[in-house]
Amino acid sequence: MAAIYSLFIINKSGGLIFYKDYGSAGRMDTNDSLRLASLWHSMHAISQQLSPTMGCSGIELLEADTFDLHCFQSLTGTKFFVVCEPGTQHMDDLLKIIYELYTDYVLKNPFYEMEMPIRCELFDLNLSQAIQKDRVALLGR
């Protein structure tokens, strides 16, 4: 039973740089995932304009009937968002952990080009471990 359905990472300009599917019912193909990422980027930006309060930094949580979407935007404009089961807890902490993994295994890799799709084995490995740990912790609760 996967609490997390999928993970997306988008760069500053709204391009998808990382997408991981954790076995949800509807598996998306590459084009769909790219489209969805750009859509979310635009919605996130628009929400900052629409917000009635000053200094809004964009959508953090989207709750729907069949899923929740948690989004974290770093101060550098990179967005990490995860689609999960409704009511899943501690997704914000998980997103922070993923951000740390990104700074360690992606940014410190000298062969990684900024803003390009992420193809770093170490990142994939550590990400799976982090998600696994989160799943185990979830079952334990």
Place this chain on the structure above:
Amino acid sequence: MAPPAPRTGDAVFANVERVNAELFTLTYGAIVRQLLTDLEEVEEVNKQLDQISIFRGYNIGIRLIDEFLTKSNISRCVDFKETAEVIAKAGFKMFLGVTASVTNWDADGTSCSLVLEDNPLVDFVELPDTCQGLYYCNILSGVIRGALEMACISPEPNFWCTHQGMCLVRLATHPR
């Protein structure tokens, strides 16, 4: 849930992995020496230490900023003064192990100097007469510019080295 409080430079420094200081100083020294041999012109070397390419400051800065943001939990700075303070106290402390002081504010508060009393990059270094114009630590100005650009601010740091043991980065909020 309230956001976690920003960690002080000391707290972060205590938690990050560290490398032997001499290894760091020697590595940097070797890079500068090699650049001097390859390029021969002091001016060219100054530019290289600052700009985009393998080893140079800008490339380091754009990658460093995210790590700084995760480890220190800093939120967006309100104004330029705060930015300068954060760089001097938290930023330098986290990556170099020493804090800088912020001085020499100009009249309208748009530029200042960051002074490093104890710069690990220049331990054991003596500039020979042939290299007097060399901005030995220019990599730092590149790093700061890269980092600030990624965080969507764009001052133009200018840099000059007064003498060994002390380094100065001049930070300005508008391009000169």
